[in-house]
Amino acid sequence: MGSNSLYGPIDPATDAGYVDAPPRMGFFTDTSVCIGCKACEVACKEWNAVPDDGFNLLGQSYDNTGGLSANSWRHVAFIEQPVTSDVLGSVSSSKSPQFLGMPTSEPPGKASPGPTSDFRWLMMSNVCKHCTHAGCLDVCPTGALFRTEFGTVVVQQDICNGCGYCVSGCPYGVIDRREDDGRAWKCTLCYDRIGDGLTPACAKACPTESIQYGELSELRERASRRVADLHSQGVPAARLYGHEEDNGVGGDGAFFLLLDEPEVYGLPPDPTVATRDLPKMWKRAGLAALAMAASAVVAFAGRRG
Amino acid sequence: MKDRSMVPKAEFESYYGRPIVRPPVWTHDIASYLFTGGLAAGSALLAAGGQATGDVTLRRVGRMTTLGALGASTYFLIIDLGRPERFHHMLRVAKPTSPMSVGTWVLATFGGVAAVAGAAEFAPLLPSRLLKRVLPPVGDVAGFGAAALAPALATYTAVLFADTAVPSWNAVYPELPFMFAGSALASGAGVGLIAAPGKPARRMAVLGAGIELVAGHRVEHGHGLLSEPYQQGRPGTLLKAARLLTAAGAVGAVLGRRSRVVSALSGLSLLAGSALTRFGVFEAGVASAKDPKYTVVPQRERLERRSASSP
Numbered sequence: 001m002g003s004n005s006l007y008g009p010i011d012p013a014t015d016a017g018y019v020d021a022p023p024r025m026g027f028f029t030d031t032s033v034c035i036g037c038k039a040c041e042v043a044c045k046e047w048n049a050v051p052d053d054g055f056n057l058l059g060q061s062y063d064n065t066g067g068l069s070a071n072s073w074r075h076v077a078f079i080e081q082p083v084t085s086d087v088l089g090s091v092s093s094s095k096s097p098q099f100l101g102m103p104t105s106e107p108p109g110k111a112s113p114g115p116t117s118d119f120r121w122l123m124m125s126n127v128c129k130h131c132t133h134a135g136c137l138d139v140c141p142t143g144a145l146f147r148t149e150f151g152t153v154v155v156q157q158d159i160c161n162g163c164g165y166c167v168s169g170c171p172y173g174v175i176d177r178r179e180d181d182g183r184a185w186k187c188t189l190c191y192d193r194i195g196d197g198l199t200p201a202c203a204k205a206c207p208t209e210s211i212q213y214g215e216l217s218e219l220r221e222r223a224s225r226r227v228a229d230l231h232s233q234g235v236p237a238a239r240l241y242g243h244e245e246d247n248g249v250g251g252d253g254a255f256f257l258l259l260d261e262p263e264v265y266g267l268p269p270d271p272t273v274a275t276r277d278l279p280k281m282w283k284r285a286g287l288a289a290l291a292m293a294a295s296a297v298v299a300f301a302g303r304r305g
Numbered sequence: 306m307k308d309r310s311m312v313p314k315a316e317f318e319s320y321y322g323r324p325i326v327r328p329p330v331w332t333h334d335i336a337s338y339l340f341t342g343g344l345a346a347g348s349a350l351l352a353a354g355g356q357a358t359g360d361v362t363l364r365r366v367g368r369m370t371t372l373g374a375l376g377a378s379t380y381f382l383i384i385d386l387g388r389p390e391r392f393h394h395m396l397r398v399a400k401p402t403s404p405m406s407v408g409t410w411v412l413a414t415f416g417g418v419a420a421v422a423g424a425a426e427f428a429p430l431l432p433s434r435l436l437k438r439v440l441p442p443v444g445d446v447a448g449f450g451a452a453a454l455a456p457a458l459a460t461y462t463a464v465l466f467a468d469t470a471v472p473s474w475n476a477v478y479p480e481l482p483f484m485f486a487g488s489a490l491a492s493g494a495g496v497g498l499i500a501a502p503g504k505p506a507r508r509m510a511v512l513g514a515g516i517e518l519v520a521g522h523r524v525e526h527g528h529g530l531l532s533e534p535y536q537q538g539r540p541g542t543l544l545k546a547a548r549l550l551t552a553a554g555a556v557g558a559v560l561g562r563r564s565r566v567v568s569a570l571s572g573l574s575l576l577a578g579s580a581l582t583r584f585g586v587f588e589a590g591v592a593s594a595k596d597p598k599y600t601v602v603p604q605r606e607r608l609e610r611r612s613a614s615s616p
């Protein structure tokens with residue numbers, strides 16, 4: 001373990017002991033082009049044989065999945081937002097006729113000029129972040145969770161005993177225990193596909209290239225160009241989330257371009273891997289243990305049988 | 306100094322009010338384990354004290370309680386697994402970054418020595434003359450071994466809770482091990498007060514209750530918004546009751562030292578207080594994970610502090 005093993009920028013595969021690891025692979029999810037079609041949710045379920053999570057009507061806009069879970073490894077969030085025109089900026093004005101306001105009976109773009117309103121939809125396909133310092137992996141007591149040569153984080157289902165520690169270890173609320181099965185499940189970044197040079201199912205199915213798969217370093221460059229483009233096109237709200245190597249989890253292997261604050265999408269604004277403070281925690285526990293031992297000695301002191 | 310909860314009403318955004326970090330999938334079995342694990346540790350110390358001072362009753366009761374609590378702990382830990390039949394997968398690795406892995410090894414080692422110490426108590430009943438002679442001294446060594454591991458057993462659970470994304474568990478990592486250590490001592494002392502009241506059990510009761518109450522006060526008041534779940538709702542009620550029972554047990558242990566009945570009641574009060582402390586802490590963490598406020602607001606404040614300090 002290097003000195004950065006619990007925190008800070010590292011290459012996770014090398015840190016895990018791989019020699020000559022392939023480049024780190026990941027996702028860049030650009031929510032500015034997401035149309036909320038949920039092809040990713042479906043493709044993921046199909047490829048990975050993920051069971052359904054019931055037929056629910058949640059009353060949360062077009063989102064009836066609710067969130068990531070043991071049975072949903074991609075989740076498309078829908079946010080309906082009243083916005084002032086300065087946030088929408090030029091997007092809602094004549095410059096961008098394809099802006100989708102509230103749906104009308106006409107196909108978008110047909111009813112020109114489409115009725116625009118002071119209202120917008122945000123859509124985002126969420127997924128496991130494949131953290132550089134993954135809380136889930138750090139705390140797993142069986143070794144079921146492991147780091148792949150691509151720098152991703154995967155559960156070995158034949159090892160997991162369903163202790164549930166990873167569920168509380170993840171700062172993003174991603175990994176989950178499957179009710180009738182008892183084991184922990186989450187996105188594998190299609191470990192069985194990428195090893196054969198294939199694209200993960202969700203990215204393959206995404207019709208707008210909102211989900212992009214590739215070498216993480218390349219994706220990071222592409223993402224920063226995309227933000228700059230959006231800023232120059234008058235979308236000042238565009239920002240990247242999870243791309244920095246010095247964030248609380250040492251950089252996300254799956255990062256995002258968002259159009260609002262992360263918490264609006266159900267993402268933590270400043271997540272930190274709890275293990276960062278583990279040495280300090282053990283130190284406090286050590287002191288408490290000493291206090292406990294000392295108390296026992298004091299309690300029996302001066303008494304000889 | 307007076308603690309006033311001056312937590313301003315938090316304004317924050319969320320996705321339909323849904324949790325951000327996932328509430329623990331653990332059930333009350335884990336809260337029960339916190340109590341039985343602590344009890345095993347506390348009574349192992351009591352037994353070792355009895356052993357060192359030649360107090361046979363204290364030694365015997367301590368060792369038997371340790372054995373019982375150990376059995377209960379193992380049961381609670383295993384049935385809370387999603388795949389109980391795979392509990393032994395815990396033993397395929399030793400992983401320093403996982404407090405649960407560390408704890409498994411501590412518990413397994415403690416269990417081994419405590420079982421030997423407990424078995425030694427049955428030596429007089431055995432038919433073999435050799436065992437009758439060999440077992441007691443071996444049991445004494447094992448008894449001290451269990452006592453040496455007991456503080457680790459009582460405190461690692463605090464690290465286990467703190468090393469999570471559960472906001473109100475993570476925030477209180479400096480004090481939680483002290484709260485658990487005190488609670489474990491108090492429960493061990495409780496057993497002593499019931500079975501063989503005497504000066505050591507009373508001192509242990511006062512020290513344990515004192516540590517638990519002081520550390521608990523910091524947990525419940527020292528962490529701003531993240532202390533809130535320890536004060537409100539069901540966890541708040543549980544912890545308030547725990548405080549009262551623990552304090553009453555310690556006071557009763559001292560004032561009632563001439564009465565066997567008052568001592569035993571004090572012991573019961575300490576045991577109940579220790580159990581409620583564990584349930585209260587458990588539930589407070591779950592509550593903090595369910596409400597996105599406890600994830601978003603402290604993280605926002607941290608971001609603001611950071612951007613204020615770097616121009």
Ligand code: SF4
Pocket residue numbers: 128129130131133134135136137153169170171172173174175186
């Ligand atoms: S997002 Fe959560 S589940 Fe995914 S790697 Fe990070 S800690 Fe693990």
Ligand code: SF4
Pocket residue numbers: 136139140141142143144145155159160161162163164165166167183184
């Ligand atoms: S539930 Fe499974 S994957 Fe998660 S920490 Fe426990 S053993 Fe590891």
